[in-house]
Amino acid sequence: MKKITLIEKINQTGLRIVACINNLPSPGSLETGPIVLCYHSIENDSWRFSVSVAEFKKQMQFLKRTKTVLPLSEIVKAKKKLKNTVALTFDDGYKNNLLNATPILSELGLPATLFVLGDSKKADRKALGNKKELLSASEIKKLHKMGWEIGFHSDAHTNLWKLTDQELEEEIVKSKKRKEKELGITLRYFAYPMGLYSEKIIALVKKAGFEAAFTVDGGASYAKDKMKIARTCVESTMKGGSFEAVVSVLGLSFQSFLMLGLRLKERARFLLKK
Numbered sequence: 459m460k461k462i463t464l465i466e467k468i469n470q471t472g473l474r475i476v477a478c479i480n481n482l483p484s485p486g487s488l489e490t491g492p493i494v495l496c497y498h499s500i501e502n503d504s505w506r507f508s509v510s511v512a513e514f515k516k517q518m519q520f521l522k523r524t525k526t527v528l529p530l531s532e533i534v535k536a537k538k539k540l541k542n543t544v545a546l547t548f549d550d551g552y553k554n555n556l557l558n559a560t561p562i563l564s565e566l567g568l569p570a571t572l573f574v575l576g577d578s579k580k581a582d583r584k585a586l587g588n589k590k591e592l593l594s595a596s597e598i599k600k601l602h603k604m605g606w607e608i609g610f611h612s613d614a615h616t617n618l619w620k621l622t623d624q625e626l627e628e629e630i631v632k633s634k635k636r637k638e639k640e641l642g643i644t645l646r647y648f649a650y651p652m653g654l655y656s657e658k659i660i661a662l663v664k665k666a667g668f669e670a671a672f673t674v675d676g677g678a679s680y681a682k683d684k685m686k687i688a689r690t691c692v693e694s695t696m697k698g699g700s701f702e703a704v705v706s707v708l709g710l711s712f713q714s715f716l717m718l719g720l721r722l723k724e725r726a727r728f729l730l731k732k
């Protein structure tokens with residue numbers, strides 16, 4: 459039998475990988491779909507979901523240069539796939555969003571959406587994974603006046619899968635009304651805490667009157683089902699070229715495939731524990 463050379467081996471493996479990549483599931487059309495990015499903290503520390511201030515500035519400059527950055531509402535309301543567009547969202551409502559992200563976004567003229575908690579004092583710090591200072595109601599109002607869209611992220615950021623029907627009603631429906639009253643702002647969009655959702659949770663999000671809801675399932679964000687619009691989380695390790703890969707067609711496909719696996723694993727683990 460003919461001996462396979464190293465080059466042939468690499469070629470074969472390479473082609474196999476390319477074939478696998480080309481066969482990845484693509485929810486929606488990844489070539490033309492918009493991207494909704496999900497940020498958390500913009501701060502120079504070692505938390506997994508903190509993007510350093512300098513890196514955040516580079517990412518915003520890259521997006522401004524290469525894509526059209528739209529308000530989230532334009533992506534939600536779009537009747538067709540908006541080619542090469544991005545929306546910026548920030549989860550949890552960290553004070554560093556106001557201190558560190560706002561100056562950069564204002565300088566570049568980029569719109570953003572903030573998903574806030576109902577009661578920051580009740581915030582589930584274990585689920586959040588940090589003790590960072592959260593924005594006060596007056597600071598959230600200030601961001602709204604500056605043009606930020608404000609959405610809701612549940613009352614206390616607990617794992618919604620673990621709650622009873624009554625507790626879910628409290629976390630999603632009643633707390634939305636309380637927060638709207640406190641802020642004097644209509645909260646149109648919901649972001650599932652930790653990206654966890656189920657049919658029961660979605661039914662309550664609809665009942666609460668939210669017009670759209672966001673996961674962190676990765677991939678393109680054009681969805682017929684407005685209750686499951688995918689976002690891609692930006693983590694501290696996604697720097698420079700790695701960030702540029704995340705917002706590329708192949709990167710989006712890879713992220714969505716990876717998240718699908720992760721979600722299935724989480725759901726299976728949760729059901730087995732029950």
Ligand SMILES: [Zn+2]
Pocket residue numbers: 549550611615651652
């Ligand atoms: Zn969150």
